Amino acid sequence: MKITPDRFRLAVQAAFTLFSLYAGYRFILFLSWVSGRSETFVAKPGAVEGFLPISALLGFRRLVSSGFWDRAHPAGLTIFLAALAMAFLFRKGFCGYVCPVGFLSGLLERAGRSFGMARIPPRRIDLPLHVFKYLGMGGFVFLIFSMDPRSLESFLRSPFNMTSDARMLDFFLHPSGMALAVLAALALLSVMVRNFWCRYLCPYGALLGLFAWFGPVRVHRDKDACVHCGKCSASCPSGIAVEQKEAVRTPECIGCGQCVGACPVDGCLGFHALGRRIPWPTVAVGAVLVLLVARVWAGYAGVWDNPLPPEMLKRVYQAGAGLM
Numbered sequence: 501m502k503i504t505p506d507r508f509r510l511a512v513q514a515a516f517t518l519f520s521l522y523a524g525y526r527f528i529l530f531l532s533w534v535s536g537r538s539e540t541f542v543a544k545p546g547a548v549e550g551f552l553p554i555s556a557l558l559g560f561r562r563l564v565s566s567g568f569w570d571r572a573h574p575a576g577l578t579i580f581l582a583a584l585a586m587a588f589l590f591r592k593g594f595c596g597y598v599c600p601v602g603f604l605s606g607l608l609e610r611a612g613r614s615f616g617m618a619r620i621p622p623r624r625i626d627l628p629l630h631v632f633k634y635l636g637m638g639g640f641v642f643l644i645f646s647m648d649p650r651s652l653e654s655f656l657r658s659p660f661n662m663t664s665d666a667r668m669l670d671f672f673l674h675p676s677g678m679a680l681a682v683l684a685a686l687a688l689l690s691v692m693v694r695n696f697w698c699r700y701l702c703p704y705g706a707l708l709g710l711f712a713w714f715g716p717v718r719v720h721r722d723k724d725a726c727v728h729c730g731k732c733s734a735s736c737p738s739g740i741a742v743e744q745k746e747a748v749r750t751p752e753c754i755g756c757g758q759c760v761g762a763c764p765v766d767g768c769l770g771f772h773a774l775g776r777r778i779p780w781p782t783v784a785v786g787a788v789l790v791l792l793v794a795r796v797w798a799g800y801a802g803v804w805d806n807p808l809p810p811e812m813l814k815r816v817y818q819a820g821a822g823l824m
């Protein structure tokens with residue numbers, strides 16, 4: 501079977517999603533030990549902190565203003581910084597290859613396409629809708645960067661922040677009726693509108709998009725070789741009109757390479773960096789490598805696991821997440 505950008509991406513996304521589920525399972529075992537339901541100690545998996553981008557942004561602010569690494573969610577900060585690096589170097593590689601929400605959103609979009617749905621709204625509706633995710637991102641950045649250092653420190657050390665991953669897990673394991681209704685509405689909208697959540701609402705994706713915008717990698721179209729078949733635009737999960745551009749600079753491009761794989765003309769469409777053509781797997785492999793290197797470095801530097809001894813961490817979770 502030929503390895504295409506689409507198949508390769510699906511495999512990488514599925515692997516990261518399975519790994520996230522495994523981390524979630526280990527976290528449940530950790531919380532069982534915390535609550536006394538199990539006597540077997542299981543270390544808290546740092547990877548679950550990847551689902552706490554707001555905590556990570558708080559930790560980033562602390563790193564910028566004080567030079568100290570956040571000890572409440574150290575792995576979350578590592579993943580956040582790796583995602584920013586991936587975005588800059590490899591076109592929102594976190595969205596394209598790592599994020600499980602992006603994977604689910606992509607599956608819904610594929611389902612929508614197979615039903616002849618998953619459309620992009622007309623430009624006059626599409627463009628204003630993009631504002632929401634940038635407003636959300638701007639609001640979070642403004643609030644967090646305008647906090648005074650003392651409030652920031654006390655929030656980061658609060659049991660509420662330190663156990664936010666437990667509350668996040670509880671939200672997904674025991675969703676309220678309202679949460680289920682919102683999730684169902686988002687799922688339906690993702691079938692009808694291409695990548696609805698990522699396209700219009702995710703503030704994290706908006707931030708990563710800004711970093712990607714300044715990055716060196718672009719999809720480049722050779723306009724002399726192009727036969728204007730439109731397959732690139734039709735295959736793009738972000739709904740970018742690739743056929744009409746010479747270089748794709750938009751923050752919406754996730755570097756998935758699906759347009760490159762769909763182009764029937766050899767050498768017409770490809771990734772370029774600093775004026776040179778690069779093979780399509782460079783983006784996928786590069787993005788994953790950034791994350792793996794960050795993980796190994798964080799372990800080596802002692803900024804992956806929470807530094808509290810297990811018994812002390814247990815008491816923090818018992819108090820903060822009500823797991824007595």
Ligand code: SF4
Binds near residue numbers: 594599706
């Ligand atoms: S836009 Fe948000 S939800 Fe979508 S893939 Fe990126 S980080 Fe994940």
Ligand code: SF4
Binds near residue numbers: 748759
């Ligand atoms: S322009 Fe190409 S690489 Fe970028 S998101 Fe669309 S299909 Fe993927």
Ligand code: SF4
Binds near residue numbers: 721725726730731
């Ligand atoms: S798929 Fe290739 S040939 Fe067809 S419109 Fe896009 S760039 Fe041109």
